[in-house]
Amino acid sequence: MKNDHNSKFNTNAVHAGYHAHSGPVNPPIEESSTYAFESCDDGAERFASKDKEGIYSRLSSPTVNALEKKIAKLENGYGGIATGSGIAAVSAIYFHFLDKDSHAIATASMYGPSRTILENSSFYKKWGAQSTLLDTSVVDDIKKAIRPNTKLIYIETPANPTLAITDISKVSAIAKEHKIPLVVDNTFCSPYLQNPLDWGADVVLHSMTKSIGGHATAVGGILIAKTEKDYYGLRSVVTNTGGILSPHDAILFFSGVKTLGIRMERMQESAIRMADYLRNHEKITWIFYPGYEDHPMYYLVGKDKQMRGPGALMSFGVKGGLKGAKTLLDNVKLNTLAVSLGGVESLIQSPALMTHAGVPKEEREKAGIKDELVRYSIGIEEFEDLRADMEQALAKI
Template identity: 40%
Template sequence: MQGFSTRAIHAGQEPDPATGAVTVPIHPSSTFAQDGVGGLRGGYEYSRSANPTRTALQECLAALEGGRHAYAFGSGMGASDVLLRVLLKPGDHLVIPHDAYGGTFRLVDKVLTQWGVEYSTADLGDLDALRSVIRPTTKAIWCETPTNPLLGIADIAALAQAAHAHHATLVVDNTFASPYLQSPLALGADVVLHSTTKYVGGHSDVVGGALICDDDALAERIGTLQNSVGSVPGPFDAWLTLRGAKTLAVRMERHSDNAERVVEMLSAHPAVAKVLYPGLPEHPGHEVAAKQMRRFGGMVSFLVEGGKEAALKVCASTKLFTLAESLGGVESLIEHPHQMTHASVAGSALEVPDSLVRLSVGIEDVEDLLEDLRQALEA
């Protein structure tokens, strides 16, 4: 198999046969001429069903995750919705992380339960905790590793064994790690999910999602439902995501470099109560992360001494770290999960600490980032 960056730059992206263009064209057409009834040119008839630019992105994503099938969506939540409806029916049971992403929790708790799906939460870093909530009706285990925003780690290979022993499907949300840092399919996962809005796109200029799998029957069901409900990205969105994927490897190396320096500074700062980062030896998931990840990534969370008000003050005091939701772009972001990305879990068992601050460490000059955080912590 070719190296990661070679696949990122070339998979699905051969020069255009008509013009020799080395960049995949944007195909904005909604419909395609047919050579007689049913005579499709290249398999394209209508862009909800398939579009050449989207096909190029899907081939690239499949190659990056080491899968045979990939489907691109209009958002990560659109991908999540389609996958959950493919895997579950009324009366089925789902397991999600005890610190799941707020949007995932909202979709499960507010939408799927109205359809008759039941769910439990568990610390997926603890196999005994997982086994304690599995039921005969459990059809899927939904894993994030690292988790958002507490940076918890789950052992993908061990989860795959546990899931398959109960005839359940293991889904891994690989958004925080990206395909560069972690390969869930190779570790036994059945489906990989991405919010491609984040590290894959990488420039905070496009919203998208993706599902990647190896199983032909599962892939056909995903494709059929996606086409039926129309949860697809436009061709320009697909093109932007594909452009971002080309530089994923070099960006993830810089994100990781900068995050490690930020963690080092935060760990020694008296205004910081605790740093959450899987690269720290004291992190409970450190050994597993070191085994299944290339590096530890660009996401860092920390608890501020002084509680909620102190955390809010830090978030309001940075100048280079922009106060904003989302993550994975070239620019550094800071947010207060309790009132921002994870407000939807407030009052539930998944509620996050109100002294928690989450950083998406960008690729700026790291000394500038360190100085910005220092002055915010001391403001």
């Protein structure tokens, strides 16, 4: 399916959700938890309304609503629901779609805590949720894993940190055949590079902490539903379980996302150059980056394809295994040793020691997350400075 809205992406990123003809160009931060009613009838009417505006800011805040409308527009969805973190958005998905003793199929190599809260008996499993974690890029394996009680297919594409890409349209066809909702975590690509709803997903989610905010200033998440039904269902979960976003943080994301398109272009351009450099470096043993024809899902990457470009993230292995990876990470000076991704600062980390340390080693390795894997998110700094920093750190191995 061809996506024709991207030419307007930057215009929508700036103006969608709130466009002033006079007064402030950003929505005011409305600092009020509660709202006065004109009369009992007014209060009763507001409570009876679908959108619950002007009641209490956990239910609806105009500042947060402006952000939700903007991101929903960028994702071509019915509506967005902002959450206090990306993981609150993931949790709302499990809460909404899974009921007692139901089963979820999900990407094995997904963000560590997204996997932990599904599999670990301290979280959803204690209420009977079952899960099959697999390489969702192998679509036939998804088909085989479907059970009568499967209520959710949850994919992260590209996966974190293996950069494995799942064909959303193919999975969507299977999901529709079996009437199972399909949810995609689109954090790695951002709406600039990928719009899962256009390829058949029912809900798309983001950790806005990453490229949507872009400046490492706040933690937040968002869910965008394709249909009115899923939108109100998910909104009810978020407002009633309390994982909402504050108006103060909403404004950071609202202004940050205005430059998403130009940031992603710049980051991707440097990432392509960095992948070329690392791929030919004697200390690098392998690299996962979807910018090369030898990536198994390269057919999904490029203009008018599922993923409109290879993005700004890569993973690679270093000579000397975990010891080599630690030497690299302990010696970078400009590249920052930190988790998170997608922002203006280049961040580098070890998933085995950090983001995915909560996934048991055996499961981690089965999912392709080897100890020596280094995840690298390229920012907007000068490429030559980033490259020089990598060169001096790699020389220490």
